[in-house]
Each structure stands twice: as structure tokens, then as C-alpha cells.
Amino acid sequence: MKNNLKFIDDIITKIKHDDTHRKLKSGHAIGKYIHINKQKLLNLCSNDYLGIANIKSETIEQIECCSRSIISDPVFGILESELAHHKMQENSLIYPTGYMANLGAIQTIVQHDDVILSDEFNHASIIDACKLTHGKIFVYKHNNIEDLESKIRLKQKRIFIITEGIFSMDGDFANLKQIVEIAEKKNALIIMDDAHGDFVVGQDGKGSASRLHVEKKIDLYISSLSKGLGSFGGYIASKNNVIELCVNRSRSFIYTSALPSKLINLALTRYKANREYYRKRLWRNVNKLKNGLKKSGYKINSESQIIPIIIGDEKMTMEFSKYLLNNNIYAVPIRYPTVAKNNARIRISMTSSFSDKEIENIINIFDSGISKFKLN
Ligand SMILES: Cc1ncc(COP(=O)(O)O)c(C=O)c1O
Structure with missing residues (x-):
């Protein structure tokens, strides 16, 4: 045969x-x-960097299975407002995983002909997300600010710089201070995936940007609940309008089942732990x-x-x-x-x-x- x-x-x-x-x-x-x-x-x-994945939640609910576009358990809203506060942003949105948060948010926010400047060591979920956009993708040398700057042309329409906070395979921090300076000079936006820095570094574990006191300069945070928080899921944090657009257009948020509320309760319990x-x-x-x-x-x-x-x-x-x-x-x-x-x-x-x-x-x-x- x-x-x-x-x-x-x-x-x-x-x-x-x-x-x-x-x-x-x-x-x-x-x-x-x-x-x-x-x-x-x-x-x-x-x-589970903090070693808190053994902290139990008291609530035991049945596991329901539907998209949040159909019905959204209030516990999501409670955790989302905590996460928004944690990132000092207006709002946040939980996705089933950090991978899906990257796919969904980047694809939604980057528009036709926008320019993406992505660090060469960025995680696979960022790379995949960029490919899903209609933006023009330029990869700059890892953490190399001269290379990043050399790739920015002022006539470019809208520019997004995308970096991790702590790089997942090398454990180094992004040169966030210089990235922020360049972004201000060139009027670019910053998207940061801080899956490994979130809950681990910065004031009260607020993440890599907080460590350098530039937390207000990040336009879109993407993170995971499965690492420093020892739970499961992913989330983004940003301005209200970004979250509103993602609720309306983000494919990996809309066209998939929500996490079981039980897992959100668990994340909330661990968020409130010492x-x-x-x-x-x-x-x-x-x-x-x-x-x-x-x-x-x-x-x-x-x-x-x-x-x-x-x-x-x-x-x-x-x-x-x-x-x-x-x-x-x-x-x-x-x-x-x-x-x-x-x-x-x-x-x-x-x-x-x-x-x-x-x-x-x-x-x-x-x-x-x-x-x-x-x-x-
Ligand atoms: C930088 C980075 N972003 C996103 C993810 C995906 O997170 P999750 O495991 O929640 O899908 C990972 C996972 O290893 C990661 O290292």
C-alpha cells in the first residue's frame, strides 16, 4: 500500500x-x-519559581466549558482587576495560556502595514504571533539597542517594539531603559512578554519593568499565570480600549473555551498568598x-x-x-x-x-x- x-x-x-x-x-x-x-x-x-503551586483553593466547582464570549464567570473579572492593579494598568484580560495571550493580543493590536521590531531571542509564541499579523516584521539582534535603532525608519507608520522581560533561555533582562528611551524618541509602542519576570522581580513582584521603574512606559503587557504564580493561564494588561478590542477581535480569546473557574480561583488564592x-x-x-x-x-x-x-x-x-x-x-x-x-x-x-x-x-x-x- x-x-x-x-x-x-x-x-x-x-x-x-x-x-x-x-x-x-x-x-x-x-x-x-x-x-x-x-x-x-x-x-x-x-x-513555579515561588514554590507556591501547592497552595490549595477552597472552592471546588464543576468544570464548565464554554467561550467567555458566551458567559463569563465573575471570578475572571475579580482576578482581572487584581492583575490590572498588579501591572498598574487600566484593565487586564485572561487567556487560556500565555501562548494564546501572545497570539491573540499581538494579532489584534498590530494593524496592516504597522512595523514590528522583535528581539531575535523572543519566545516562539511571540514569533508565531507576529506571523499572524499583517505587520512588517524586523528582527533585531538580541538586546542590541544600536541594531534596534538602526532598523527604525521615521517614515514608518506605527512601530511596535516587542521584547521579553527576562529572556526564557538565557535568563538575562531586556535593556528596558534604553528600549523605553528609543520608543519615546521614535514614537514607538512597547509590548513586553514578562512571563518569567512577572511575580518574581520588581516591587512586590510587579515584574521586569517595575525593577527599572519604567512600568508606566509599557503599552501592552503579556504574561503567564503558569510560572511565578504557580497556576495556569495567561493574561494581558493595558489600557481599557486595548482590552475592549481584544474581547471583540482576539481570535484566541473568542474562539476557544475559557479556563475552568476552578483554576481562576486557584490563581486568585495564590495571588493573595504571602x-x-x-x-x-x-x-x-x-x-x-x-x-x-x-x-x-x-x-x-x-x-x-x-x-x-x-x-x-x-x-x-x-x-x-x-x-x-x-x-x-x-x-x-x-x-x-x-x-x-x-x-x-x-x-x-x-x-x-x-x-x-x-x-x-x-x-x-x-x-x-x-x-x-x-x-x-
Ligand atoms: C516568554 C514566554 N512567553 C510565553 C510563554 C507561554 O506561556 P504559557 O506556558 O502560559 O503558555 C512562555 C512559556 O514557556 C514563555 O517562556
Whole structure:
């Protein structure tokens, strides 16, 4: 029988040949551990940075399933007004995921012939969102303000600069102060996806813009509830008219089912938790781990809780990850296409949950790894 899908095998063979093949690993993430079969591993890839994903909500509702355009449970409005306040914006809107928030909001706000300037390291959801617009897309070199400025022509109609707050694979912060200066000079708008900075940095965890006191200069915030808030979902925050337009035109908001209210209640409970306590613990842990890794000889450039250990070679990165696994540490290897080829890395994300003893154990294992894999 003719196999029309044979070309798929060829693509997969090529992926395997490039050492970038992925297989889903079956296991459970519970608190700071990952359980795979009978092995209990320290989870170094959690997005629950504050370690609050175990805080329970008291409400248990049935799970309903319909678009918010049909009916919108009031609990969404309650969380949205909290999130608007949190971002110091007029209003906010919750989407089913951060990915969908990017797709829906960027596609809605960018109009025909508008110009988008997007950082080359922006997350896949931003890249996909830009492709859905009718704007002209220019990619500027990562965090490179000269390159950004050189790509702005004054005769361009409307210009959007899109950046992440903390870059998800490198853990560095966007050069927001300079971006704001350029945006003011060139009359451009700023869209910032702060999925990894939100609830984690800045005053009261208000995010990357708050860290540099430029929170009022961002025109549209996009974020996730699934990371620093340890919950599920995505949201945007901006002026009332942006939210109104998204309710009316944003395809990934309208043409899909809303999150179950139970999850919104959960996010609300975690929003109201003593996040400052967990944030302080997180930064203590981040500093302890970074100091230990630096002492071992690792080059650590990250300023945030996301700490990449750049290895380069894909195969060696996989072997390093296996070595960690054998030592009860789970830290995923990141390879192409998530990062450029030969730029593979072990991406550590630190959380508030680890004890001093556990961090010391992690440092010891990385310390032995540096000579074993000849990384210095
Ligand atoms: C920068 C960035 N934006 C958006 C997302 C998507 O968020 P969510 O997991 O809520 O879809 C991610 C997820 O990893 C991310 O890193």
C-alpha cells in the first residue's frame, strides 16, 4: 500500500541525525521533585519559581466549558482587576495560556502595514504571533539597542517594539531603559512578554519593568499565570480600549473555551498568598546556587532565576543531562530549535522550595560534572 506519509519519516531521521530529537518522558512533577518510575529527582526545571503551586483553593466547582464570549464567570473579572492593579494598568484580560495571550493580543493590536521590531531571542509564541499579523516584521539582534535603532525608519507608520522581560533561555533582562528611551524618541509602542519576570522581580513582584521603574512606559503587557504564580493561564494588561478590542477581535480569546473557574480561583488564592515571603527565599536560593556554580568554574551571566549552563554541543549536553539524572537531578537539555544549533545548554530554573542542603548537593554534583565533561 502506498505510504503518503513517508516524507515524515525522512524529516524525523534528519532530526535524529542532528541530535535534536525529543521523546516525551513519562513522570510526575510534585512540588520540588520529579518522579520517574521509582526515581525521585530534584526538579531544576520548574516554572513555579515561588514554590507556591501547592497552595490549595477552597472552592471546588464543576468544570464548565464554554467561550467567555458566551458567559463569563465573575471570578475572571475579580482576578482581572487584581492583575490590572498588579501591572498598574487600566484593565487586564485572561487567556487560556500565555501562548494564546501572545497570539491573540499581538494579532489584534498590530494593524496592516504597522512595523514590528522583535528581539531575535523572543519566545516562539511571540514569533508565531507576529506571523499572524499583517505587520512588517524586523528582527533585531538580541538586546542590541544600536541594531534596534538602526532598523527604525521615521517614515514608518506605527512601530511596535516587542521584547521579553527576562529572556526564557538565557535568563538575562531586556535593556528596558534604553528600549523605553528609543520608543519615546521614535514614537514607538512597547509590548513586553514578562512571563518569567512577572511575580518574581520588581516591587512586590510587579515584574521586569517595575525593577527599572519604567512600568508606566509599557503599552501592552503579556504574561503567564503558569510560572511565578504557580497556576495556569495567561493574561494581558493595558489600557481599557486595548482590552475592549481584544474581547471583540482576539481570535484566541473568542474562539476557544475559557479556563475552568476552578483554576481562576486557584490563581486568585495564590495571588493573595504571602508572595513576598517566597520571593525572598527564591532570591536567597538563586544567589546561593550561582555563587556555588561560579566557585566551581562555571561562567554564569544570568541575572535571574533562570541559569543556563551553556555546553554548545548537542550530544554532550544530552550526556550531561543523563549524568544529572543519574545523580537524581532533573534539568532538561535545551537544544535546537529552541536555541540556535551548537548552542545547547542545561537550563536550570531555581525556585524558593529548595533547602540549603539540597542546593549544596546540586552544587557538588555540578562541581564534579565540570571536570568529568571538561567544561572549563
Ligand atoms: C516568554 C514566554 N512567553 C510565553 C510563554 C507561554 O506561556 P504559557 O506556558 O502560559 O503558555 C512562555 C512559556 O514557556 C514563555 O517562556
